[in-house]
Amino acid sequence: MKTFLLIASFPDSLIKFRGPLLRALVAKGLDVHVAAPDLADVPDIRFELEALCITLHEIGLTRTGTNPVVDLGTVAELWGLMRRIRADYVLGYTIKPVIYGSLAAWLAGVPNRFALVTGLGYAFTGEASGKRGLLRKLIQRLYRFGLSQSRKVFFQNPDDEALFRQQGLLPVSIPSCMVNGSGVDVADYSLAPLPAEPSFLLIARLLGDKGVREYAQAAKMVKAQHPNAVFRLVGWIDGNPDAISQQELDEWVNSGTLKFLGKLADVRPAIANSNVYVLPSYREGTPRTVLESMAMGRPVITTDAPGCRETVVHGDNGFLVPVQAVNELAEAMIRFIEDPELVNRMGERSRQIAEQKYDVHKVNEFMLGEMGIQ
CATH class of the missing domain: 3.40.50.2000 (Glycogen Phosphorylase B;)
Structure with missing residues (x-):
């Protein structure tokens, strides 16, 4: 053997x-x-x-x-x-x-x-x-x-x-x-119905290079126009030199900009409770959280950066935005809020791509x- x-x-x-x-x-x-x-x-x-x-x-x-x-x-x-x-x-x-x-x-x-x-x-x-x-x-x-x-x-x-x-x-x-x-196991991460409210999700270690700050800034801009939009954050602070501070996280939560769910052993309920998955990362290998969200039928907003750009066909199953581009990130979010049919169509394409390419x-x-x- x-x-x-x-x-x-x-x-x-x-x-x-x-x-x-x-x-x-x-x-x-x-x-x-x-x-x-x-x-x-x-x-x-x-x-x-x-x-x-x-x-x-x-x-x-x-x-x-x-x-x-x-x-x-x-x-x-x-x-x-x-x-x-x-x-x-x-x-x-x-x-x-x-x-x-x-x-x-x-x-x-x-x-x-x-x-x-x-x-x-x-x-x-x-x-x-x-x-x-x-x-x-x-x-x-x-x-x-x-x-x-x-x-x-x-x-x-x-x-x-x-x-x-x-x-x-x-x-x-x-x-x-x-x-x-x-x-991603497309059987374990199966299609889930979309919630009625406009809701966005980021799952990541709480690092600057994951685009967490850009996510929070864009969420604040979007909520000024669409106060009913919900922005959730899943993750944790670790010992990385680039980690978000506890003070920053507390400010986002206390201001009502983000809802922080902490570190989850199973992210599927959080994905099911969202309409759109967002990852404004500066660079990835291939982000697993994006694949999980695609398998569950969620459109994706991510960056035109190594590793991220491979998962999204711009305008097909989501949108690509430049790295650290808060305005463009907010604009992509608003497009999904103002045209809910985009969520359905692009979410279906995400599932198809997950089955074909990322099983x-x-x-x-x-x-x-x-x-x-x-």
Whole structure:
């Protein structure tokens, strides 16, 4: 039996983003292992994975830390794990699992080493100056070194793939291919009736680069003309340097601009209670929340930015607006309020695109084939 190791930096993503892939690997007859930090804090996820006969390994990976000694310890820990389980395949996703997982797999002699670039994150957005600029240079060097040891690299949008090639982060000798995001289970995220009131929704970590401030500013502008419009926000504040402050969030809520729902384990009720999904992000891999909303028949307003622009055909299943363009964002929202038929028509197209392009089973079958798993 071949052994497959999946490396993650955020345990909550294991079921939500990679659950169908893990099930597909088990169904193919592989001995599946998962390595991630903080697994002890998510007993429900542990139980669900162990019920699939997946072996879990707690690792000391810090998602946002920059201590080189700690990160070297992570590489050593992963190397030891791969040697112990005799891994035949390794796949890491997000920055540190990609970089350190690739290095450890190479050192451990794992024959099939793969990486999935799900987005570029904080270091690649905004101005390349100060701490962000230094972090960007460090991450670029680490990517260049780590990915040179991979057999193949998966990207979720063509802009990221082109950037890695142009900047020499991915050697010309290493093949790469495009995959349609993480996919969405169109059976689990089924069509839901549209509510009567004009209502908008954003689901995201509360970061500046996700466009949360632009969403709040546009909501304030729209409510001045259409006070009955509702703007909901789902998410949480984490330790990212670009995080929204609690004071900002409180001001939006107390002023009546936004309704904050916090962090939800299941976002489907929030999507069902909205007419239009909005993601004014500066850059994404392929945003999973957009795919979920499309599958549930919601039109989308997002930015003409890497990762986001792939999900929307402008004027077909939603609208694309420039990054950080509050006025254009507000105008797109008002179009849906003043022409409710747009919501119905574009929502139907979103569902069709989700079924045709982003069905998780199609996405995973493609990835398995590209990894040589039949």
